Amino acid sequence: MPQIEVFAPAKVNLTLHVTGQRPDGYHLLDSLVAFADFGDHLSVETANALSLKVIGPFAKGVPEDNSNLCWRAAELFGEPVAITLDKRLPHPAGIGGGSSDAAAVLRAMETLFQRPYEGDALALGADTPVCRIATAARMQGIGDVVNKVNLIPMAAVLVNPGVDVPTPSVFKALESKSNAPMTEMPAPEFPAQLWSWLENQRNDLEEPARKVAPVISDVLHALSGRGARVVRMSGSGATCFALFENDGLADLVARDVARDHPDWWVQAVRLA
Template identity: 60%
Template sequence: MATEVFAPAKINLTLHVTGQRSDGYHLLDSLVVFADFGDRLRVTPASEMSITVTGPFAEGVPLDQRNLCWRAAELFGETVSIELEKNLPHAAGIGGGSSDAAAVISAMEQIFDRAIQGDPLTLGADVPVCAVGKAVRMQGIGDQLGLCHFPPLCAVLVNPGVLVPTPLVFQGLTSKENPGMGALPQPDVPSDVWDWLVAQRNDLQAPAIAAQPVIGGVLEGLSGLAGVRLARMSGSGATCFGIFEHAEFAKRAAQHIQKAHPDWWVRAVQLS
């Protein structure tokens, strides 16, 4: 029996790099939310593993063990066929591959009526948080997750179509021991939420801009649009987001950006 699942875009509203372990892994403190837009998957029990990919970003997606979905199925320990509709850009700082892997695990847990026995963290730091699929504070190396209450946000996601190698971005950090987020705001006090968000950081933003200056241009463009309250980069880039006062501002902003830059990936979304 086939099971269909949704793999939403993951957005790091904040991303504070708070240290580095002796084994090289970086310690993070990040508020992660998810968009109402993403990839879609159909998972079916099969006699042998297979992956087929369609969608606007299908090109270049591996169809073998290099694919994180394939590795997620192997970790689960059953054989399935996976149909992936790839709507999210690759290596974009929005957890596309990790969200896909988490969705495969979710589908297989439904199909085979059992929980996964292996540790999803072995697939990557973002896989466990993507398995949560709603607002969560992620700390450590992605192994410390705490659900949190955060109000829905109207946003525009913009990716200018450049790749930013994550190792290069981390290498560009001037400091790897920075303050964490501190206490989260009261979600039912809008002014507290806005003030708190603006006071936070993405410590990877500056080195990503140094590697790909167009990211700075995206953020500058978002910051100048009507109704915007915050513009920041997600993850290690290159996707940036603008948070808007309400959905109509976000919709108009997305239309404006897409018209000015038809080759960029732009989506008005709700984050929660």
């Protein structure tokens, strides 16, 4: 049977500004999102019935039924397929693993069945629309407004301490639900200005997430003071990142942090 191999990259919120809250409870966001060259791998093939098998280093605890976003994505597309998910990203981690997996399933099925997915990707979660394009973008609204941006490639280190940080708990701990959006992003041909701009943006969920899971402060501290231009948390946590101007320094920091904290997940990546 035809089979498609597809990559689901880690999503990193380089910035995440919470700018408001709608009457229905949904939060309004303004976020610069980039994608890593590391992530989950999936294979999708035509089948007589929908099925999902999860393998890989982070397979434990990942459901293989209709509670998994991969399964739901295939259901929304409307064709039976057999999905194998090689789970290489920790979960839940604030790096869009489930949403990126679902978006990858949709891309694979579009190729398999030679037709576009015409449904609403937002039905699979706020991160799914931006994961559908899987390239640097500005995400606004409740995740429904996504515009590609030009971003210089960046070396980064991702670190997850292996704790579950429930997103509802983080938003509940957020004191201000109405904060300033991102300022105007400099053009990528001015990297010095771009780095300075990034340093002055923020993740509004970082402080409340640190209250929910204090170990996030330990991760941020472990990444600081090592030559990074930016050290910040991604999404609602617990994964944090450090951005560097060269790959060599990122590789060195990743090695040192992994040595000092063998129970943490540490990965050097390139973002774009």
